[in-house]
Amino acid sequence: MPARPTPEPELVPATLSEADGVRYLHLGTPWVQGAMRVRKPNVIELDYVQRMMVWLLLIDPEALGEGHAVQLGLGAAAITRFTRRLGMRTTAVELNPTVITACRLWFKLPEDDDRLQVLNQDAGRWVADPANAGSVQVLCVDLYDHDAASPVLDDDAFYQACHRVLADGGVMTVNLFGRDASYEQSAARIAGAFGAAAVWSMRPTREGNTVVVGMKGLGLPSREVLAARADNIENRCDLPARKWLRMIRNPNETTP
DSSP: OOOOOOOOOOOOOOEEEEETTEEEEESSSSSOOEEEETTOTTSOOSHHHHHGGGGGGGSOGGGTTOSEEEEESOTTSHHHHHHHHHTOEEEEEOSOHHHHHHHHHHSOOOOOBTTEEEEOSOHHHHHHOGGGTTOEEEEEEOOOOTTOSSOSSOSHHHHHHHHHHEEEEEEEEEEEOOTTOOHHHHHHHHHHHHOGGGEEEBOOOTTOOEEEEEESSOOOOOHHHHHHHHHHHHHHHOOOHHHHTTTBOOTTOOOO
16 A cells, blocks of 8 residues: 655744834744844844854854855744855755745845855755755754744754765754753754764753754864854854853753
8 A cells, every 4th residue: 555645734824023123923823933123134133043153153263154054944034144144155945935935025035146045945855865965064953833842853864964964064053942842852863963972052042942053073162262253253243152152061961
């Protein structure tokens, strides 16, 4: 008897709200999928999205702006706009076409050009495509549906594919969140793909988002190097990088 096809995920149209000068992206529920301060669109508004930029600490300052950055899950396009402005070739992979449209209309997402490509595709299929193996310097993973109960893609095969898609010296950051999510299980899967010594995390935000980092062919720099890079990031990128130094947890810990 042939196997039944996997049902397509439910795609809920993107919706908007605004409060106190901040525009929010939703998928038909109060859960926030992304945000942008209307008068400061180049500033990353949400705390957890700022923390997903912690990969900047692992990049030589002279190499900032080089390589290929990929976002799995477009959100309100904050990361996409950031890496493109930094000068990186940027690809965003987003399954929901109404999110892409909303970002173009309301969240300052530019049209595609020689530095930007926004793909209306399934993120799991994109990272599993052998054509993309070894092509990515920075991979930011933030994949949630309208319920935001747990990551949409969070199994061993997915994180193994994320590891394969990274170039040597590449970095992945993942947002872990949701009432049905398990940090311990997700972190163990990431460690299984990247190796325990190559995985570390930041303290959870007040809202419960924990950013986990996976490194490929990299070690965690010394505190002195991290501090110098944090100063550079604060001056260049308007991000609270010095605070991140107090949030970094031992790579071998499995609980936030």
